[in-house]
Amino acid sequence: MGERQADDTLRVHLLPKIMRSITLGEMKSSSSNKKRIGVHLGTAGGCWTAVNRAVEAAANTFQIFSSSPRMWRPSRIKPEDANKMRELRTRHDIGPVSIHASYLINLCSQTEAVRANSIVAFRGEVERALALGAEYLVLHPGSWKGLTRDEGLRLAAQSIERAIDGLPWQDSPFRILIENTAGAEFSLGSKLEQVAELVECLRPCAPVGVCLDTCHVHVAGYDIVSEDGYTETMLLVRDTVGFESVKVWHCNDAKAAFGSRLDRHEHIGEGTIGPAAFKRLLQDDRFAHCAFIAETPVDAPGDEARNVGVLRTLAAG
Ligand SMILES: [Zn+2]
Numbered sequence: 001m002g003e004r005q006a007d008d009t010l011r012v013h014l015l016p017k018i019m020r021s022i023t024l025g026e027m028k029s030s031s032s033n034k035k036r037i038g039v040h041l042g043t044a045g046g047c048w049t050a051v052n053r054a055v056e057a058a059a060n061t062f063q064i065f066s067s068s069p070r071m072w073r074p075s076r077i078k079p080e081d082a083n084k085m086r087e088l089r090t091r092h093d094i095g096p097v098s099i100h101a102s103y104l105i106n107l108c109s110q111t112e113a114v115r116a117n118s119i120v121a122f123r124g125e126v127e128r129a130l131a132l133g134a135e136y137l138v139l140h141p142g143s144w145k146g147l148t149r150d151e152g153l154r155l156a157a158q159s160i161e162r163a164i165d166g167l168p169w170q171d172s173p174f175r176i177l178i179e180n181t182a183g184a185e186f187s188l189g190s191k192l193e194q195v196a197e198l199v200e201c202l203r204p205c206a207p208v209g210v211c212l213d214t215c216h217v218h219v220a221g222y223d224i225v226s227e228d229g230y231t232e233t234m235l236l237v238r239d240t241v242g243f244e245s246v247k248v249w250h251c252n253d254a255k256a257a258f259g260s261r262l263d264r265h266e267h268i269g270e271g272t273i274g275p276a277a278f279k280r281l282l283q284d285d286r287f288a289h290c291a292f293i294a295e296t297p298v299d300a301p302g303d304e305a306r307n308v309g310v311l312r313t314l315a316a317g
């Protein structure tokens with residue numbers, strides 16, 4: 001434990017310095033071929049400031065909230081802030097950028113008022129993502145409590161279609177990524193088949209893809225920890241959503257047990273998933289096109305950089 005702590009401290013303090021000591025040219029050429037590894041970051045001071053935080057954390061991709069995730073009141077992106085973000089991303093070769101949609105949004109709610117608010121809020125999410133030039137907008141499909149699962153699925157698809165109607169996404173790389181969930185009662189998307197079904201419903205009318213979360217997969221009861229379990233689970237991924245559709249892996253270790261349906265994220269390698277599974281995933285060629293983004297706890301300053309460092313180390317061998 002003591003040894004690991006010392007090692008972690010070293011990583012936190014050394015990584016940004018190592019990155020700074022490399023000349024910008026070197027960094028650009030090396031990071032452009034590099035696997036995309038990053039972390040969810042704060043945006044105090046404006047969304048664009050997350051790019052600087054990514055550089056500090058030695059991340060070459062990242063995720064943010066573009067508005068407060070627990071408030072309905074939407075925020076607007078200032079054009080000068082969007083420009084700053086674009087400039088900084090180009091300078092540091094950082095991308096893709098993922099935006100996580102607000103937790104309040106429930107596009108398959110049985111309550112019409114909640115659904116109507118959710119559609120307006122989700123439209124705002126798409127508008128901000130397009131304004132910022134973000135590649136991905138990650139969405140939890142919602143809760144179908146009071147309905148049947150199929151009704152929930154149909155409502156989610158209809159709501160997304162209505163939310164993006166008329167928005168100019170066609171000429172951008174933008175995609176809505178449907179994220180698999182941990183399996184709380186009535187939550188849509190804890191089964192890979194449900195994620196696949198929703199994506200197929202949406203494909204004709206919206207730019208869609210998939211975000212898979214290691215913690216959610218694990219607590220929903222898909223084994224990615226044992227070698228055989230990993231093989232089997234990935235065959236299921238192939239046969240449901242398909243490897244190509246997966247654009248982002250949320251890399252989170254789990255505080256809760258396998259199959260517990262409890263969504264509590266843990267630092268990479270320190271939970272019930274453990275480092276070997278992340279190593280296998282990061283080195284899996286079928287996901288070479290993916291961005292790997294941690295949504296790990298921030299218990300101490302530098303935890304973002306530490307988890308990125310651990311993922312980078314596991315990806316390397
Ligand atoms: Zn996630």
Ligand SMILES: [Zn+2]
Nearest residue numbers: 213215216263
């Ligand atoms: Zn989660």
